[in-house]
Amino acid sequence: MSLGHLVAVPVVLPLVTAALLVLLGEKRRRARTLLNVGATLAGLAVAATLLWRIDAGGVPGAIGVYLGSNWEAPFGVVLVADRLTALMLALVGVVGFGVALYAEAGWHRAGVYFHPLFQIQLMGLNGAFLTGDLFNLFVFFEVMLAASYGLQLHGSGGPRVASGLHYIAVNLLASSLFLVGLATIYGVMGTLTMADIAAKLPSVPADDRGLLHAGMAILAVAFLVKAATWPLNAWLVPAYTAASAPIAALFALMTKVGVYVLVRLWTLFFSHGGPSDDFGGPVLLCGGLATVVFGALGLLSSLSLGRIAAFSIVVSSGTLLSALGMGTAAVTSAALFYLVSATLAVSALFLLVELVGRMGVDGQGRLSDVEPGEDTNLDDEEVPLVGRAFPVSIALLGLAFVCAALIVAGLPPLAGFLAKVALLSAVLQAEAPTAGAWWILALLLLSGFVATLSLSRAGIRHFWSTGNRLPPDVKLVEAVPVVALLGACVLLTVYAEPVLRFTGATASGLHAPGAYIEAVLTTKPRPGPTRPGPEGAP
Template sequence: MRALAQALMPHLIIAPILLPLLTACLLLLLDGRRHRIRGMIGLAAALANLVIAALLLSWAGSGHPTAYGVYLPSNWDMPFGIVLVADRLSALLLLTAAIVALMALLFAVARWHKAGAHFHPLFQIQIMGLNGAFLTGDLFNLFVFFEVMLAASYGLLLHGSGPSRVRTGLHYLAINLVASSLFLIGAALIYGVTGTLNMADIAARIPQVATSDRALLHAGFAVLGVAFLAKAAMWPLNFWLVPAYAAASAPAAAIFALLTKVGVYVLLRFSTLMFSEQAGASAGFGSDWLLWGGTATLAAGAFGMFSTQRPGRLAGFAVIVSSGTLLAVLGLARPELTAGALYYLPSSTLGVAAFFLLAELMERSRSADVAGARAPEDEEDHLPFPLAELELDKDVNLDEDEEMLIGHAIPAATALLGLAFICCTLLVAGLPPLSSFIGKFVLLTALVPGLSADTLHVESLLTWVLPVLIVVSGLCALVALSRVGIRFFWTPVDREAPLLRVVEFVPIALLVTVCIVMSVRAEPVMRYATATAEALYHPAGYIDAVLSARPRPTPTNAERLGLQGPEATP
């Protein structure tokens, strides 16, 4: 795979952006009633996106010291042209996003893609925005992909209609419009001081910024940081997240779990690239805010899990707990902690995405009349590809609407849902033997040895509180999820056995399987995370790779025409 990735470089870097964009254009040309064809095209594109992400990860993890892929789409010289950069960090996030996107889309083709217009084009545009945000190397195009991602999320949040989605959608829209405005203000201030928007070029110029301009530079990054802290769900800027994610359809909520990771990714990139030890007087800027804010976010998310018994809202609070853990660890700016965070990030993301998908099946098992659960009537209510539906009970009588909504039962449906719920509980709570426990264990082993009674002072207080909160948050998640599990699976109620389609359970099982594989193959995954963290805290390689990139020579008119001799003279 590495040889194939090497052969396809550097043009493979732009593929995660072009593929979903072209797929969305193709889907818009198709009749909206052709659900089967649209589903097949969307799944094929999502699968191809996963293969591309895996190739990029294989190339980035090849161990080559210059494993930085730089692509100049406009073929302009640096730092004036558009630039895309693939490194270990961006490849890791691309693969995580590709896995979640494919599983969410597979879940959606069972029913949700028919609940409104243009689901598949919006989903592909969402993938394009996510991939572009992870690959871009300049602030302007980061804003572009940020807006593309948000524009698609507005449509996906409202997909399926309903008053709760409209109400929370308006709040979500207003918050993100404010964040976009702050983004522009912050980028303008940074450009006014540094004269560039290329992130590598900004990092190279920050040490030379005049003392009189440094406060303005910090103000620009602070304003820009607020926009991404709101997206990363830092307390108290995260009040919008739980209502919005709980109201969204299950596949939309699953991919929304990635949106907070965009904020975490950008903050990690800024802190290690622009405010590293080589940044002079700006070194470590904002790290204290990340530590304090992340710790408060972790505490708020853990407490919030006790405030609800709805699985969808629990999953939303699990997103906040994950973001709080990552932000607090990044605020400490220690490579060994960042390595643990990079292992924990995909594990928690995949676990929460699986729980969002499972939450709908659980709520549907309680009642077929859950708000927003009824699919629109369609003459062809079958999957976009042949897939057998297994039956549990031949004697269960379903009316026409219920059969269209739920499908035929499969054997041991209750046992399958219960097993999936146990696995998601272990992932969300960070309990053994699944991968999120390993990530938390790495974080705790890196935190605890550095603590002693001799180091107890105001500045290090949070480094004592953080490991306690990480453990307590897992306990809170375990208690809250156990309470919900008892209510949904063990409380005796007079209701039919839960009914689900195979295609709705397969994505959940695959997401859990990936986490199991991460547990079994923890050593190579941890080596990759450690190498990624080391590269992040030594940004000279990234800066040199980007600033040394040169456009390809443009052929002259004579060369294009194949002329030689005197005829080639202009």
């Protein structure tokens, strides 16, 4: 539409930046830092512009379609930006900016090619959110994963390589399943453009429908692996806890790609009547609930903050999937709000893990598993607490931790609570709440309780437990991203109403995908001297 080339910028910008960063070499640190942070900030600005313009475009026509190489939709590769895409791009922008800034404190020097890999990762994420074509989705998935393999191993060391081995093996298997599902769908439909598949879905003969469903189910398994659904999520916790802090914060976005694709494809294909209506919905609901239970048990069993953060990713994935399985626009709307707040908070939590870990390097009050036995003696020898200045860094970390914990656990007054209330009220709004709705209600409240328990246990150990604790050395460039990510959550709380209105419009657009399909299939190529017609190809 009127968005023009702006739709392609979130993919092109990181790609060009990555190429420039490779050319700059490893020597010119200052130039690379400026380029990396600047390009990420520019990406955030582009995403915000897209978000604003798509939202200002009104309800029906708010979809930007970019025809790659000026070819019409089912034949060419197409990028589509609707509200959901714009929301996810903005989320990538915010988290990406925080991570880029945080990494400048030192993590980028822990290995080679951090900056180019980081930009390629952003490109893969943005591309996966933008593309309107299944095979192109595979390509962007692989770009994203290839960069993530490099980033996960960034800094090297035994635990990273050991968990990276599992992470890569599982994702290679998932990619194979992705291809099998995709090929089956192509065999039945003869097209891979998502909108085209959705448009042709009602006309699939009954004989082929089983094969098509099988293909879609296999495809969904690949995304369920990515979204860390139980029982396909054993790879997540070791890989995320072993990764360096900024990378783990970035990876909080990666599980959301799996969730995004499931939301996109499921609502496009199966949410609007016809013989395939609600295919796989119960599976998503049950899988999501099982994931919540798994994540909650994991939270209970974890003592280290890194594992707690990783398991809260699992819980949020499960919550999102079960909400999607309910299959109503109201629940999806609340789930999108939850997605934004949970992603921001968990990213901040991952950044905090490292900073908190720096406390108590004197080795006495250190993470030695709570047991106050030995430590109580040391307590008595300590200098009197009265009159000792309370270090700013501990105050900052403590406050940030409390904020992140409140959001992750869904306690008032921050965004996490609003998201949970919105989700629960939407789940129970249906005329006759189903058994699934009650299960979601119960498990969501239970997982919130467990998260509170687990996070306050970790908080007591790290901030309250006695011991001769040195104030952690926190650089400004590390504190700013944490404060910015949590500040975004606070803004989300304050402006909850417009954001909920936006997610509401997003969800109603998702559950009535006619406008999306029409926008993609009716966009015409621009006339021009180099326009390749169907017969003019060389």
